[in-house]
Amino acid sequence: MFHANDNYLKLRGSYLFSTVARKVREFKEAEPDKSVISLGIGDVTQPLAPVIIDALHDAVDEMAHADTFRGYAPDLGYEFLRHAMAEEDYRARGCDIQDDEVFISDGAKSDSGNIQEIFSDRDVIAVCDPVYPVYVDSNVMAGRTGTFLEDSNTWSDVVYMPCTEENGFAPELPERTPDIIYLCFPNNPLGTVLTKSQLQTWVDYANRVGAVIIFDAAYEAYIQDDPNAADEDRIPHTIYECEGARTCAIEIRSFSKNAGFTGVRLGATIVPKDLKDQNGTPMHDLWARRHGTKYNGAPYIIQKAGLAVYSPEGRKQLGEQVGYYMENAKMIRTSLQKAGYTAFGGVNAPYIWLKTPQGMTSWDFFDHLLEKVQVVGTPGSGFGPHGEGYFRLTAFGTHEDTKEALERIRTL
Amino acid sequence: MFHANDNYLKLRGSYLFSTVARKVREFKEAEPDKSVISLGIGDVTQPLAPVIIDALHDAVDEMAHADTFRGYAPDLGYEFLRHAMAEEDYRARGCDIQDDEVFISDGAKSDSGNIQEIFSDRDVIAVCDPVYPVYVDSNVMAGRTGTFLEDSNTWSDVVYMPCTEENGFAPELPERTPDIIYLCFPNNPLGTVLTKSQLQTWVDYANRVGAVIIFDAAYEAYIQDDPNAADEDRIPHTIYECEGARTCAIEIRSFSKNAGFTGVRLGATIVPKDLKDQNGTPMHDLWARRHGTKYNGAPYIIQKAGLAVYSPEGRKQLGEQVGYYMENAKMIRTSLQKAGYTAFGGVNAPYIWLKTPQGMTSWDFFDHLLEKVQVVGTPGSGFGPHGEGYFRLTAFGTHEDTKEALERIRTL
Numbered sequence: 001m002f003h004a005n006d007n008y009l010k011l012r013g014s015y016l017f018s019t020v021a022r023k024v025r026e027f028k029e030a031e032p033d034k035s036v037i038s039l040g041i042g043d044v045t046q047p048l049a050p051v052i053i054d055a056l057h058d059a060v061d062e063m064a065h066a067d068t069f070r071g072y073a074p075d076l077g078y079e080f081l082r083h084a085m086a087e088e089d090y091r092a093r094g095c096d097i098q099d100d101e102v103f104i105s106d107g108a109k110s111d112s113g114n115i116q117e118i119f120s121d122r123d124v125i126a127v128c129d130p131v132y133p134v135y136v137d138s139n140v141m142a143g144r145t146g147t148f149l150e151d152s153n154t155w156s157d158v159v160y161m162p163c164t165e166e167n168g169f170a171p172e173l174p175e176r177t178p179d180i181i182y183l184c185f186p187n188n189p190l191g192t193v194l195t196k197s198q199l200q201t202w203v204d205y206a207n208r209v210g211a212v213i214i215f216d217a218a219y220e221a222y223i224q225d226d227p228n229a230a231d232e233d234r235i236p237h238t239i240y241e242c243e244g245a246r247t248c249a250i251e252i253r254s255f256s257k258n259a260g261f262t263g264v265r266l267g268a269t270i271v272p273k274d275l276k277d278q279n280g281t282p283m284h285d286l287w288a289r290r291h292g293t294k295y296n297g298a299p300y301i302i303q304k305a306g307l308a309v310y311s312p313e314g315r316k317q318l319g320e321q322v323g324y325y326m327e328n329a330k331m332i333r334t335s336l337q338k339a340g341y342t343a344f345g346g347v348n349a350p351y352i353w354l355k356t357p358q359g360m361t362s363w364d365f366f367d368h369l370l371e372k373v374q375v376v377g378t379p380g381s382g383f384g385p386h387g388e389g390y391f392r393l394t395a396f397g398t399h400e401d402t403k404e405a406l407e408r409i410r411t412l
Numbered sequence: 413m414f415h416a417n418d419n420y421l422k423l424r425g426s427y428l429f430s431t432v433a434r435k436v437r438e439f440k441e442a443e444p445d446k447s448v449i450s451l452g453i454g455d456v457t458q459p460l461a462p463v464i465i466d467a468l469h470d471a472v473d474e475m476a477h478a479d480t481f482r483g484y485a486p487d488l489g490y491e492f493l494r495h496a497m498a499e500e501d502y503r504a505r506g507c508d509i510q511d512d513e514v515f516i517s518d519g520a521k522s523d524s525g526n527i528q529e530i531f532s533d534r535d536v537i538a539v540c541d542p543v544y545p546v547y548v549d550s551n552v553m554a555g556r557t558g559t560f561l562e563d564s565n566t567w568s569d570v571v572y573m574p575c576t577e578e579n580g581f582a583p584e585l586p587e588r589t590p591d592i593i594y595l596c597f598p599n600n601p602l603g604t605v606l607t608k609s610q611l612q613t614w615v616d617y618a619n620r621v622g623a624v625i626i627f628d629a630a631y632e633a634y635i636q637d638d639p640n641a642a643d644e645d646r647i648p649h650t651i652y653e654c655e656g657a658r659t660c661a662i663e664i665r666s667f668s669k670n671a672g673f674t675g676v677r678l679g680a681t682i683v684p685k686d687l688k689d690q691n692g693t694p695m696h697d698l699w700a701r702r703h704g705t706k707y708n709g710a711p712y713i714i715q716k717a718g719l720a721v722y723s724p725e726g727r728k729q730l731g732e733q734v735g736y737y738m739e740n741a742k743m744i745r746t747s748l749q750k751a752g753y754t755a756f757g758g759v760n761a762p763y764i765w766l767k768t769p770q771g772m773t774s775w776d777f778f779d780h781l782l783e784k785v786q787v788v789g790t791p792g793s794g795f796g797p798h799g800e801g802y803f804r805l806t807a808f809g810t811h812e813d814t815k816e817a818l819e820r821i822r823t824l
Binding site: 001002003004005006008009011018041043044045046047048050053056057060061063064065066068069070071072073075106107109110113114117118119120121122123133134137138141179180209210211212260262263264265277278279281283286289290292293294295296297298299300301302398 | 413414415416417418420421423430453455456457458459460462465468469472473475476477478480481482483484485487518519521522525526529530531532533534535545546549550553591592621622623624672674675676677689690691693695698701702704705706707708709710711712713714810
């Protein structure tokens, strides 16, 4: 008789954002006249840029004619997009990444959920706390996290690296040595960053102890480069700016936030050929095999849209889009601070991490905001125990909604 | 120190179709003047139908304006498509499938590779032999298949169900009771079908022993309905036409072959809420959780294209497309038989399964066809030990290429 994967049964409640969505839906049903503004889920609101729309239409037209129709895409991605990313995101920054080290996918969420699969189920993971839930949940489902400890709200076999006000939201090297380290900078949910020298410390550590870093760079487009900063103080756009990263790091890229592809679906994962486990197995080959067996390539029309991101016109239009959201980020940060809140992030990232007032729990503050002023955010505790007492707002709304939401919060 | 998932290292060589592609590429490099015709990989050649193109353009235009732009799709699929499929593919055939039992995905390959994940890694799988490689390989990667036995070319913990000329390519109930049974009808690679009474035997068996059937219905659009057939002799379009399937079957659907979406990527998996493991765990919830955690929904524009498949105009245009390929199938079958080959399938499916001449091995015949007449097919042995001595041709070429390939084979 067949059996369910009992690791799934260990999962805690439902996925954070599903719970948020359910609460909002229930509120709207109960109070249909009230207008709810969401600064919760990190979903973009600006329409696709003209350059992307044109690329999509052109590619659709190609699919209408036998001589330009495209069937199965290469499992690992079209050469044109792998080349553009390797060249523009890496080699142009002096990072040695080859075209065939770029794997195109349907998005960073899939890749961050699936990447753990190429590692042993006995490997120990380390995550920042708070953290994007997919890293932990996908490892729970794979049976890699041990048992859930109700008291501490943590998993017995996971190494947690607290990111707190005290350590400037920069995780410290863990006492227990992990095998797989998840890092995300600019950080979701904190909106904070690491400097190049801080990230170099992690690369050196990973190489020393033989760990792999899964580096989630989904928000790199939001980094505000400071031309006057010393090299070590710069904020790295990719982990491969750090020396030695080719032997210890996998990087995940998204088109969701730099190009508004949340509903279009496109991402990429970089697995350098120099990344080998202790037996010399190249992880590049395993990820290629996973793609080949369980994935059939991202749609041609969407990969063509991805290519348009790298055109001069694409850079201009998408730079403006990122700028639009960063104006929101600035507005949220300064407005909250004026209203007496303690708020972090929002300078090199589209997220603002604020302390709940009067020591409220994160979910209490969620309910409070929803019920009193109909503003939706994301409870910090949903991202991990050290997120308790914090709350995430995103800069992905429209200017109008963001302004209105801040005005409502001010009146609280 | 991190370790590779050593189950991956057990995989045999590279994925079948990657090997075929490599051999073809190498031949073309060596003999650039010769024109190669592929009737190998099951990729379509007809461009997308006008109704699909229109739907794509319309949806792209929606993405260009703030008031119609769509960000993150619902993880499980847009209601409009879940409803259309449940209504048109199931309820219209008298099958009790609810909208929320339909999970939209980026394709049947992903779903057939990922579905095993919601089951225990101690469950035993049964597969037809020959079989679509993804079912076995995805279970190898999950550590569910034991060790590879070089002598028999099989896995120690997999139950094989031979489909041979002797049993009319209908698998017999296995001696060792499996937990998870993969069935695909119309069959890939055989091109053969089961009648409703034959499939009912499997549903009854699964319910009796507590097994789950993963039913791959990717090719149902190719079934030629016979209005004069008795009910038990009809060829079922879905396993839910069989009584009791709701408690023992998951069904996988594809848009690749009925609508030419091989490069567009859209599929669906049906998990009835009545499907529960022996502890009463509803597999529906587990699959929903997998989607929620590791997937971010199929692109809006592509789900809209999927909806167009169900419009009256869509049905007409896509019916003609399927008819086009079925003319090829008939041409291949009859032409091969005239040339003295023994050939099966191609009546209710786009695949023709032929016996290699003079007892050649499948790969020898592959090389022979490629080198002598530059026709590419798929070696039967790549689908399993009982595929040895057979060869698969697909009906997805153009009429012109198919005709030319058959003429070349005739001259051999």
